[in-house]
Amino acid sequence: MRRIIILPAPNCRRSRKIMQYLERHHIPYRRVELASPEGEALAAQYDLCASPGIIVDGVSVNPFDLRLPAECRVDEERANATFVGASANQDGR
Numbered sequence: 001m002r003r004i005i006i007l008p009a010p011n012c013r014r015s016r017k018i019m020q021y022l023e024r025h026h027i028p029y030r031r032v033e034l035a036s037p038e039g040e041a042l043a044a045q046y047d048l049c050a051s052p053g054i055i056v057d058g059v060s061v062n063p064f065d066l067r068l069p070a071e072c073r074v075d076e077e078r079a080n081a082t083f084v085g086a087s088a089n090q091d092g093r
Helices: 013-024 037-045 076-083
Strands: 004-007 053-056 059-061
Touching (some): 004 013, 004 037, 013 076, 037 053
Antiparallel strands (some): 004 053, 053 059
């Protein structure tokens, strides 16, 4: 299971959409408020420049890579690949 940290900014629609996706798919994540001391430290450590800050297994993920262009919706395929990873099949299919 991947270790996912989401750093939402207040009133950020992208933050809400990403967290709704994770919750809808029962993907566990840790929420750290961006404006908190821990959130500020993580944002500096990972050089986060967009909201929400997303860290998966110690690597920052650009939230714009997880949305459908020209829409404020999560790209299900990209999000699944990012948050869940390869399929459960052992042969990689």
